[in-house]
Amino acid sequence: MKLKISIKSSFEEVDRAAQIIKSFMEQNLQNADKRSIFIIVFSLRELLNNAVEHGNDFDFNKDVYCDFSIEGRRITIEVKDQGSGFDIDMVRKRITEKEFLSERTRGISTLENIGFKIDVNDNAVIASVDIDKIKVVRK
Amino acid sequence: MEKEISNGILSIKLENDLTATNVRKIEQGIKSYVFDTNDEFSDVELDLSNVENIDSVGISFLIIIYKLAEKKQKTYKLININENVESILRLMKLDETFGLK
Numbered sequence: 001m002k003l004k005i006s007i008k009s010s011f012e013e014v015d016r017a018a019q020i021i022k023s024f025m026e027q028n029l030q031n032a033d034k035r036s037i038f039i040i041v042f043s044l045r046e047l048l049n050n051a052v053e054h055g056n057d058f059d060f061n062k063d064v065y066c067d068f069s070i071e072g073r074r075i076t077i078e079v080k081d082q083g084s085g086f087d088i089d090m091v092r093k094r095i096t097e098k099e100f101l102s103e104r105t106r107g108i109s110t111l112e113n114i115g116f117k118i119d120v121n122d123n124a125v126i127a128s129v130d131i132d133k134i135k136v137v138r139k
Numbered sequence: 140m141e142k143e144i145s146n147g148i149l150s151i152k153l154e155n156d157l158t159a160t161n162v163r164k165i166e167q168g169i170k171s172y173v174f175d176t177n178d179e180f181s182d183v184e185l186d187l188s189n190v191e192n193i194d195s196v197g198i199s200f201l202i203i204i205y206k207l208a209e210k211k212q213k214t215y216k217l218i219n220i221n222e223n224v225e226s227i228l229r230l231m232k233l234d235e236t237f238g239l240k
Contacts, residue, residue: 011158011159011160011163012160014158014159014160015158015160018192034223035222035223035226038192038223038226038227039223039226039227041192042192042193042194042227045158045159045192045194045195046194046195049159049194049195049196053159110195110231113230113231114230135230136226137226137229137230
C-alpha cells in the first residue's frame with residue numbers, strides 16, 4: 001500500500017503532509033498503537049523538515065516528494081528534495097544536547113535511535129522500520 | 140500563549156503544537172518573557188497541555204528556553220506533558236534536563 005505526496009517547500013506544507021499520512025496509517029495499519037504512529041509522524045516530519053529547509057532552502061519553486069508505504073508491518077518513507085544532496089556520515093552522530101541544537105546533525109541520528117534503517121541516495125532519503133520494533137520509551 | 144507570575148514561578152502555557160510552523164511564531168515572545176521580565180520569579184514552568192505534536196525544531200526550542208533559564212539561574216521544568224511527547228523526550232535522553240520524573 002503506497003501513498004505519494006508532493007509538497008511545496010514550507011513548514012506549513014509539512015504539517016499538511018503529516019496530517020494526510022497520519023490518517024493513512026490510522027486507516028491502513030492493523031493493531032498499531034497510537035504511540036508508534038506518533039513516533040512515525042515525528043520521524044516523517046523530521047525528514048520533510050530537512051528536505052524543505054536544508055534540501056530546498058525554502059525555495060517555493062522547488063518541491064519535496066514523499067512516498068510512504070506500508071508492506072505488512074514494514075513502514076518505508078522515501079523523501080526526495082530538489083537540492084544537491086548530503087553526506088550521511090557527516091550527520092550520523094550520536095545525539096547529545098549540544099548536537100541537538102545544531103540543526104543539521106539532529107535528524108538522521110534521531111531516526112536511527114528510534115529504530116529506522118536509513119539509506120541516502122543523492123537527494124533522496126529512505127527510512128524504513130518494522131512498526132513492532134520501534135523503540136518506545138515509557139516511564 | 141498565556142503568561143502568569145505567581146509565587147515566584149513564571150508559568151507559560153503554550154496554545155499549539157510545538158512544530159516548526161508554530162515555533163517560529165512564538166519563539167521570540169517566549170525568549171523575551173524569560174529574558175526581559177523583571178526578576179520577580181525564580182522558576183520557569185512551561186505548560187505543554189495543549190501540545191499534541193512535536194518535532195525536532197520544537198525540541199530544540201525547549202532546549203533553548205532551558206538554556207536561557209539556566210543563564211538567568213532559574214529552575215526550569217515542563218508540566219502537563221502528553222505521554223507521546225514525553226516518550227520522545229525520554230528517547231532523546233532529555234528527561235533529566237527537563238525535570239521529568
